[in-house]
Amino acid sequence: MRRFLILLSAITGTAVSSVQASSIEDWMGKVEKATQHSYQGVFVHERSGNFSSYQVWHLSKQAAVTERLLQLDGPPAESLRVNGKLECASAGFPSIPPSIFTQFDFDRLQQAYELRVLGESRVAGRRAQVIGILPRDRHRYGLEVHVDFATGVPLKQLLVSDDGSLLERFQYATFHTETPSASELQVQARCVESRDVSAGSLAEPAWRPDWVPTAFHATPLRSAASDPASSALISNYSDGLARFSIFVEAISDPSVGDARSRLGPTSVVSKRVAGDSVDYIVTVVGEIPIGTAERIALSVVPNAPTAAPEAQ
Secondary structure: OHHHHHHHHHHHOOOOOOOOOOOHHHHHHHHHOHHHOOEEEEEEEEEOOEEEEEEEEEEEEOOEEEEEEEEOOOOOEEEEEEOOEEEEEOOOOOOOOHHHOOOOOHHHHOOOEEEEEEEEEEEOOEEEEEEEEEEOOOOOOEEEEEEEOOOOOEEEEEEEOOOOOEEEEEEEEEEEOOOOOOOOOOOOOOOEEOOOOOOOOEOOOOEEEOOOOOOOEEEOOEOOOOOOOOOEEEEEEEOOOOEEEEEEEEEOOOOOOOEEEEEOOEEEEEEEEOOOOOEEEEEEEEOOOHHHHHHHHHHEEEOOOOOOOOOO
């Protein structure tokens, strides 16, 4: 852990302080209430050397939170979220880190991370408190969060590997606590309504991993698929910060084989599995180290069918 703190300090330029003016619990509470504030600004997202910028309008009114994002680079694209749920998005709207939109579950995070107040910084001309979310094992990355003193809004997030590599950056360039107007929250026709994918009956997936890292919990999927030959997303896992998904697909092409790659924090590992009459490709995709993704993929096996009760 000490080595990780030294690397984090070196890469981000944040001085790690042993004197904490406020406890981590105080800052947890502040971040949890951040969505209650209205604000607007421009932030930059960096991954694997690629940069993109976005205008954000965030309105909190009568217990409802509305947030519009407009991409400022390339073809116009936007998205709209209401109470954290995606209402619409332009075709091809880029993937933004989920932690930008969701509240951190600090009680859950503490199962897999050590939370520390590290020091102070200045982001977008505003005073910020730096919080370290430091992994307790090698199966996840660390996150440095710069929290606005006045509102508790995360103004900057740096995702860092164990060797000190910067994997992903989210950072406000401008930030104001002005209430967005109705016209600023109005999306254009290019914002296509998001379909509710939760419909359907809850079904047990036909495949399962025999191993996942500590503190990762599955999100139940709603699917009618119960045949092991089905090609489907079988499960999503999260530890409160990191996420990964497991896919299984039946294949007949003998040239399809194992593969592994990493783009920024996202690892993709595919493993070919021999079946009785057909082979399968098991793929793990997520913001986890590639060695962890490979171990998960190797552990995926078919779910055993439920045994029929014996006749009396």
